[in-house]
Amino acid sequence: MKGGQKMICQVNLDTIQLADSLIRPVARVTPVLESTRLSQKIGVPVWLKLENLQRTGSFKIRGAFYKLNQLAESGQVKQVMAISAGNHAQGVALAGSLTGINSTIFMPADAPLAKVQATRNYGAEVICIGKSFDETREHAMEWLEQNPVTFISPFDDDDIIAGQGTCGLEIFQQVPEVETVVVPVGGGGLLSGIALALKQLKPSIRLIGVQARASSSLYQSFQRKKLILAPSAPTIADGIAIKKPAQRNFEVLRQYVDEMVLVSEEELSDALYFAIQYKHLIAEGAGVAGLAALLSGKIASQGPTLVVLSGGNIDVKLLDSIINKGMMRGGRFLTFKTLIADSPGSLKKVLNLLALQKSNVLHIEHARFRSDIPLGTTEIEVEIETRDHTHASEIVAALEDKGYHVQRL
Numbered sequence: 173m174k175g176g177q178k179m180i181c182q183v184n185l186d187t188i189q190l191a192d193s194l195i196r197p198v199a200r201v202t203p204v205l206e207s208t209r210l211s212q213k214i215g216v217p218v219w220l221k222l223e224n225l226q227r228t229g230s231f232k233i234r235g236a237f238y239k240l241n242q243l244a245e246s247g248q249v250k251q252v253m254a255i256s257a258g259n260h261a262q263g264v265a266l267a268g269s270l271t272g273i274n275s276t277i278f279m280p281a282d283a284p285l286a287k288v289q290a291t292r293n294y295g296a297e298v299i300c301i302g303k304s305f306d307e308t309r310e311h312a313m314e315w316l317e318q319n320p321v322t323f324i325s326p327f328d329d330d331d332i333i334a335g336q337g338t339c340g341l342e343i344f345q346q347v348p349e350v351e352t353v354v355v356p357v358g359g360g361g362l363l364s365g366i367a368l369a370l371k372q373l374k375p376s377i378r379l380i381g382v383q384a385r386a387s388s389s390l391y392q393s394f395q396r397k398k399l400i401l402a403p404s405a406p407t408i409a410d411g412i413a414i415k416k417p418a419q420r421n422f423e424v425l426r427q428y429v430d431e432m433v434l435v436s437e438e439e440l441s442d443a444l445y446f447a448i449q450y451k452h453l454i455a456e457g458a459g460v461a462g463l464a465a466l467l468s469g470k471i472a473s474q475g476p477t478l479v480v481l482s483g484g485n486i487d488v489k490l491l492d493s494i495i496n497k498g499m500m501r502g503g504r505f506l507t508f509k510t511l512i513a514d515s516p517g518s519l520k521k522v523l524n525l526l527a528l529q530k531s532n533v534l535h536i537e538h539a540r541f542r543s544d545i546p547l548g549t550t551e552i553e554v555e556i557e558t559r560d561h562t563h564a565s566e567i568v569a570a571l572e573d574k575g576y577h578v579q580r581l
Contacts, residue, residue: 180420183330185372188337191238195338198237198270202226204346209450217476219347224455224484231362231482232263235335239324242331244271251321255312257305258287259411259483260326265296278312280305284487327361328418336362340369343478351475356461356482357381357390358412360421367428378430380471382461385434387413393422394432408440411458411483435464443467445498459483503561507581514550525574529567532557
C-alpha cells in the first residue's frame with residue numbers, strides 16, 4: 173500500500189485464479205462486444221463487457237458463489253444473511269441454493285417487485301422492511317443479533333473481491349490489447365477485484381472508476397485521499413448508491429485505480445438509451461455508469477478501451493420512461509398546440525396535413541370552453557411521432573404555411 177502500510181485486503185492474483193476455477197461451472201464467461209459507433213466517437217477501439225448477461229443479471233454471482241462455496245467447504249455455516257435492494261440479493265440467493273446454504277435477504281419495503289420475486293425464486297427467504305435502505309439495514313442488524321448467522325457483505329470481504337476479480341481475468345483473456353478499463357463503482361467490490369487482477373497481469377493498464385454524482389462517497393474519498401461520507405440523493409443508478417464505503421475497498425482503489433469520475437442522472441439516462449437504441453442491450457442505471465462517462469466525454473481516450481456493463485436488472489417502468497425520454501431528446505416525438513375552426517372537417521384537415529408529412533399521430537386532446545379560447549374555435553393539443561428534429565421542424569413549417577399558429581410544447 174502507498175505509504176508502506178499493510179492493506180486490509182489480502183487478495184492477489186493467485187486468489188482470483190483459484191476463485192475462477194471454482195466459479196467456472198456456475199458463472200458465465202460473459203461476452204465482449206466491439207462497438208463501431210463508440211469507437212468512431214471516442215477515436216479508439218471500444219469494447220463492452222456484458223455482465224448484464226451474467227446469471228442473475230449482474231456480476232454479483234461471481235463473488236457471492238465464491239464466498240458461499242468457501243463457507244460450504246468449511247462445513248461450519250448453514251445459513252447466511254444479506255442486505256440488498258436487488259443484485260447482491262439475487263447473487264446470494266442463487267449461490268445459497270447452489271451450495272446448500274440457506275439465505276435470508278433483507279430488502280427495502282419498496283424494492284421492485286420483480287427483484288423481490290426473482291430473489292425468492294432463487295431460493296432465499298426475503299424480508300421486505302424499512303422505508304429506506306438505512307432503515308432496512310437497522311432492522312437486519314437487529315435480526316442478526318437474535319439470529320447469529322453469517323453476514324455476507326456486498327463488497328467489504330476478500331472472498332467477494334476475489335470472485336469479482338474473475339471478471340478482470342476474462343477481460344485480459346478476451347481483449348489482451350486493452351489499455352483502459354472503465355468500471356462502475358458503488359462500494360468498490362467489482363473495481364477492487366478487477367484492479368487486483370489486471371494490474372498484476374498488465375501493470376501499464378489504466379483503470380477508471382465511475383460513480384453517480386448523486387451518491388459519490390467513494391469518489392470523494394478517492395479525491396481527498398481519506399475515507400469520507402458524502403451527502404447522497406436518489407439516483408437511477410441505485411445499484412451503486414452506497415452511502416458508507418469500506419476501508420478495505422478504499423485502500424485497493426487508492427493503490428491501483430488511476431482515476432475516478434462522476435456522471436449525472438441525465439448522462440446515465442442518455443447511456444441507457446444509447447445501449448437500447450444502438451446496441452440492443454438492456455442494462456440498468458448502475459450498469460451503464462462507465463458508458464455514461466465515455467459518451468459524455470468525461471474520459472480522455474488513451475488506447476483501446478473496454479467498458480464494463482455491470483448489470484441489467486432494470487425496472488420496467490423506469491425502462492419505459494428512459495425510452496420515451498430518449499426519443500423525445502432525439503426528436504422522435506413532437507407535441508404542439510394550435511387553434512382550429514369549431515366546425516366539421518377542421519380536425520380532418522390537420523390530420524391530412526400530418527399524414528402528408530409522414531408523421532404518426534399518437535394522441536389528440538380538444539379544449540373548447542376555456543375563457544381564453546375565442547368563440548368559434550377549438551384548441552387542439554397533438555402528440556405525434558417523428559423521424560428526428562429536422563422532420564419535426566418540417567411539420568411545424570408545413571402547418572404554419574397553411575395558416576396554423578403552432579405552439580411547440
